[in-house]
Amino acid sequence: MSSRNYDHKKxxxxxxxxxxxxxxxxxxxxxxxxxxxxxxxxxxxxxxYLHAGHMMRYxxxxxxxxxxxxxxxxxxxxxxWDCFGLPAETFAIKEGKTPQEVIAQAEKDFxxxxxxxxxxxxxxxxxxxxxxxxxKWTQFMFLKLWEQGLAELREMPVWWCxxxxxxxxxxxxxxxxxxxxxxxxxxxxxxxxFKQWNLKITEYADKLLKGLDDTDYMDSVKLSQTNWIGKxxxxxxxFEIEGIGKVPAxxxxxxxxxxxxxxxxSPEHPLxxxxxxxxxxxxxxxAYIQKAATLSDLEKQQKExxxxxAKGIVVKHPxxxxxxxxxxxxxILADFGTGFIMGVxxxxxxxxxxxxxxxxxxxxxxxxxxxxxxxxxxxxxxxINSQQYNGMNSADMxxxxxxxxxxxxxxxxxxxxxxxxxxxxxxxYWGEPIPLIHTQDGDIEADYNLPVVLPELKEFLPVDGQxxxxxxxxxxxxxDSKGRPAKREVDTMPTWAGSNWYFIRYIDPQNDDAFADYxxxxxxxxxxxxxGDGGHTTAHLMYSRFWVxxxxxxxxxxxxxxxxxxxxxxxxxxxxGTKMSKSKPEYSVDPKDLLENYGADAARMVLAFLGPYSExxxxxSRSVVACYRVIRQIYEMFDKVSDTPASKTQLVAYNKLVxxxxxxxxxxxxxTAISEIMIFVNASKDWDTVNSQVWNGFLRVxxxxxxxxxxxxxQETHGYVSWDAVNSIHLQDFPTFDEALTLDDVIEVPVQIxxxxxxxxxxxxxxxxxxxxxxxxxxxxxTKWLDGxxxxxxxxxTGRILNIVV
RNA sequence: GGGCGGGUGGCGGAAUUGGUAGACGCGUCGGACUUAAAAUCCGAUGAGACUUAUACUCUCGUGAGGGUUCGAUUCCCUCUCCGCCCACCA
Numbered sequence: 032m033s034s035r036n037y038d039h040k041k042x043x044x045x046x047x048x049x050x051x052x053x054x055x056x057x058x059x060x061x062x063x064x065x066x067x068x069x070x071x072x073x074x075x076x077x078x079x080y081l082h083a084g085h086m087m088r089y090x091x092x093x094x095x096x097x098x099x100x101x102x103x104x105x106x107x108x109x110x111x112w113d114c115f116g117l118p119a120e121t122f123a124i125k126e127g128k129t130p131q132e133v134i135a136q137a138e139k140d141f142x143x144x145x146x147x148x149x150x151x152x153x154x155x156x157x158x159x160x161x162x163x164x165x166x167k168w169t170q171f172m173f174l175k176l177w178e179q180g181l182a183e184l185r186e187m188p189v190w191w192c193x194x195x196x197x198x199x200x201x202x203x204x205x206x207x208x209x210x211x212x213x214x215x216x217x218x219x220x221x222x223x224x225f226k227q228w229n230l231k232i233t234e235y236a237d238k239l240l241k242g243l244d245d246t247d248y249m250d251s252v253k254l255s256q257t258n259w260i261g262k263x264x265x266x267x268x269x270f271e272i273e274g275i276g277k278v279p280a281x282x283x284x285x286x287x288x289x290x291x292x293x294x295x296x297s298p299e300h301p302l303x304x305x306x307x308x309x310x311x312x313x314x315x316x317x318a319y320i321q322k323a324a325t326l327s328d329l330e331k332q333q334k335e336x337x338x339x340x341a342k343g344i345v346v347k348h349p350x351x352x353x354x355x356x357x358x359x360x361x362x363i364l365a366d367f368g369t370g371f372i373m374g375v376x377x378x379x380x381x382x383x384x385x386x387x388x389x390x391x392x393x394x395x396x397x398x399x400x401x402x403x404x405x406x407x408x409x410x411x412x413x414x415i416n417s418q419q420y421n422g423m424n425s426a427d428m429x430x431x432x433x434x435x436x437x438x439x440x441x442x443x444x445x446x447x448x449x450x451x452x453x454x455x456x457x458x459x460y461w462g463e464p465i466p467l468i469h470t471q472d473g474d475i476e477a478d479y480n481l482p483v484v485l486p487e488l489k490e491f492l493p494v495d496g497q498x499x500x501x502x503x504x505x506x507x508x509x510x511d512s513k514g515r516p517a518k519r520e521v522d523t524m525p526t527w528a529g530s531n532w533y534f535i536r537y538i539d540p541q542n543d544d545a546f547a548d549y550x551x552x553x554x555x556x557x558x559x560x561x562x563g564d565g566g567h568t569t570a571h572l573m574y575s576r577f578w579v580x581x582x583x584x585x586x587x588x589x590x591x592x593x594x595x596x597x598x599x600x601x602x603x604x605x606x607x608g609t610k611m612s613k614s615k616p617e618y619s620v621d622p623k624d625l626l627e628n629y630g631a632d633a634a635r636m637v638l639a640f641l642g643p644y645s646e647x648x649x650x651x652s653r654s655v656v657a658c659y660r661v662i663r664q665i666y667e668m669f670d671k672v673s674d675t676p677a678s679k680t681q682l683v684a685y686n687k688l689v690x691x692x693x694x695x696x697x698x699x700x701x702x703t704a705i706s707e708i709m710i711f712v713n714a715s716k717d718w719d720t721v722n723s724q725v726w727n728g729f730l731r732v733x734x735x736x737x738x739x740x741x742x743x744x745x746q747e748t749h750g751y752v753s754w755d756a757v758n759s760i761h762l763q764d765f766p767t768f769d770e771a772l773t774l775d776d777v778i779e780v781p782v783q784i785x786x787x788x789x790x791x792x793x794x795x796x797x798x799x800x801x802x803x804x805x806x807x808x809x810x811x812x813x814t815k816w817l818d819g820x821x822x823x824x825x826x827x828x829t830g831r832i833l834n835i836v837v
Numbered sequence: 838g839g840g841c842g843g844g845u846g847g848c849g850g851a852a853u854u855g856g857u858a859g860a861c862g863c864g865u866c867g868g869a870c871u872u873a874a875a876a877u878c879c880g881a882u883g884a885g886a887c888u889u890a891u892a893c894u895c896u897c898g899u900g901a902g903g904g905u906u907c908g909a910u911u912c913c914c915u916c917u918c919c920g921c922c923c924a925c926c927a
Binding site: 369372379448653780 | 838839840841842843848849850851852853856857860861862863864877878879893894906907908920921922923924925926927
């Protein structure tokens with residue numbers, strides 16, 4: 032038994048207040064040390080307490096940040112609260128309180144939980160996105176974008192519910208008799224045109240694509256950004272609709288234009304109304320358009336493709352001059368390309384499906400490969416049935432026809448993107464007010480008197496589909512720059528707003544004159560490592576990059592790319608391997624129990640040990656016991672510390688430990704770093720004494736993982752009688768190692784014959800190739816297997832393996 | 838449908854990037870301690886064969902099949918299953 036007992040509560044209560052009172056994890060502006068900005072996505076307090084998923088997301092990045100501090104970096108590891116938006120609002124509704132009330136409480140509780148976990152956070156930099164001194168700058172930045180014409184009021188089709196306002200596609204369900212109802216409350220929902228603020232991120236599509244080259248994101252992250260932008264090169268081809276005019280179609284395959292057997296237009300296309308007027312079957316068309324308006328995007332794609340021909344409308348093929356039928360079809364998306372397509376059934380599967388259904392001609396214009404079966408071919412090949420282009424390769428024709436189209440003035444080279452502009456308005460209460468004013472002339476003015484403070488409301492739910500702020504006349508009614516009565520914008524910003532730039536506010540959180548000092552931003556940006564949720568790898572990352580780039584171009588931020596590097600964390604599953612969720616609390620891990628029964632160090636250790644950071648894996652309640660046990664064994668090791676010189680075995684074990692853990696902490700393989708610690712602890716059981724220098728280094732190796740225990744033992748080892756921050760183990764250097772001492776004196780070299788291990792030799796670590804071969808051929812099992820045969824070849828990989836080929 | 842990951846013991850996962858597959862941990866089995874249990878500590882533990890048994894030794898083994906190589910969990914091809922994200926994107 033150890034003379035000291037591991038009492039996690041006592042230790043934690045002893046050191047925690049000292050660390051945070053002296054802010055030992057302070058990130059120093061303009062320090063001469065090289066900086067490392069380590070960022071983990073800030074939580075949104077949507078529940079009463081930090082949950083196990085949060086702990087998963089923060090523990091490994093935090094261990095990494097501690098390691099870097101011990102390697103001599105000036106580390107910033109900040110934390111804040113993303114408070115605006117639906118999660119907090121929903122939480123407030125559930126609690127029967129206002130968002131302000133639940134946020135104030137959750138912020139406190141979350142902070143306490145993080146401090147209990149011992150997270151090495153510089154709390155002087157804490158931010159809360161819903162505080163006026165923060166969102167003042169969110170509003171400021173928005174106005175900067177608005178000044179540049181990047182924010183625009185735009186009319187667009189939305190799901191509209193009288194009770195709830197605008198709803199997202201997934202919030203709308205099918206009701207009885209082809210009606211639509213809201214997911215929450217079951218209120219009737221209709222499709223309606225609605226004016227909303229949009230941010231023109233699409234203007235930055237190319238820059239955001241190219242900007243990826245300046246980052247070291249993991250390939251999977253870069254790829255998801257690239258796919259989200261979805262750059263497509265193709266052509267615009269104009270089709271003449273008689274009596275209406277030229278309508279452009281976008282296609283990536285202009286080489287198939289001679290295969291066009293119909294054209295189709297989205298029911299939401301602006302020209303549809305004039306088409307209906309001119310058509311001879313207007314009532315059929317109107318009925319179809321109305322029906323299409325009630326379908327959600329999901330329903331449209333699940334059902335068979337449909338459309339109605341606009342009879343009496345003449346469309347001429349731009350090359351052949353033939354008449355081609357025009358359809359209104361809801362598989363044509365209004366917001367991709369031009370909302371109008373040329374139908375080439377022979378070479379596009381969607382057009383094929385549509386043409387088959389309506390008996391339209393399928394004109395083959397590209398020769399299919401010999402071994403190809405079927406009517407639909409979307410590859411390249413020899414061009415046929417295409418007049419002067421016959422015989423060309425379709426890939427060459429694409430280039431040729433684009434220049435021909437340009438000469439003829441009926442088309443051009445065109446690039447299109449999948450990326451959509453961002454809807455920047457919610458008809459909700461709990462968000463940043465958009466700091467704009469509508470004048471009585473219908474103009475829009477900025478309100479530079481920031482912050483435009485969100486009024487405190489007891490009743491904050493939308494009523495009659497109106498944004499809640501509409502009901503606060505004393506807030507809405509204001510005056511414009513000329514002193515005339517005017518009205519404030521009542522929509523608020525979406526959840527993305529605050530999280531677009533929170534990492535910049537950490538740099539200078541108290542600044543009243545700017546969102547952050549430019550020189551400080553120059554010192555800290557870009558973020559060196561950004562850890563976060565897989566679900567945020569596309570949208571959040573993209574929007575934040577856009578926001579920063581747009582402000583960079585105005586000279587307000589020194590770097591075009593906010594994040595140098597990005598890694599996605601996995602999820603913690605329940606013990607039975609199922610996803611943890613609120614509906615299945617029996618499988619979830621209660622952080623309070625964990626901290627109470629095993630302490631922060633064991634909790635940290637087990638969360639980092641169960642698996643690699645980027646993977647999803649199940650919780651194991653036995654593993655936390657194992658980690659707790661290791662900590663106790665470390666205490667027992669302390670009893671053996673003496674000045675007795677370390678044995679060679681001990682020195683090798685120690686130097687290996689330092690070497691391996693250094694590599695693993697650096698490369699975020701904390702699960703295996705903990706294995707190395709366990710190996711060392713196990714080995715120490717065979718030693719009568721542990722040399723004090725070795726012990727000293729060992730404590731510094733474990734400090735990033737188990738900060739409380741490490742501090743306790745470090746302070747006791749050094750006999751410090753009173754607390755002084757400079758003596759904290761967490762401000763010491765990570766130990767160094769001696770490469771020569773990472774090797775054992777005697778190593779085992781396996782000997783293979785034709786790739787199969789037939790013997791294992793114990794040889795001196797610095798044995799020469801000749802000595803190893805000699806030993807191998809002297810081995811009885813080897814001679815037995817060789818059976819007198821002459822080796823054809825002998826391959827020796829130094830210190831690793833000897834392979835004899837016969 | 839598209840994209841991205843992944844498939845290794847009973848389980849979570851290792852494998853220095855082409856060099857002894859299964860580190861470390863859980864579980865299981867055996868032992869110590871205990872009146873007993875829990876806790877703790879020590880040992881064994883991929884499957885199979887040979888052997889009375891141990892040791893020795895051998896065979897098979899990283900989703901399936903094939904290939905490259907002295908040597909493949911790792912590289913290449915075909916197939917298959919699972920997870921995540923996006924999804925009528927012209």
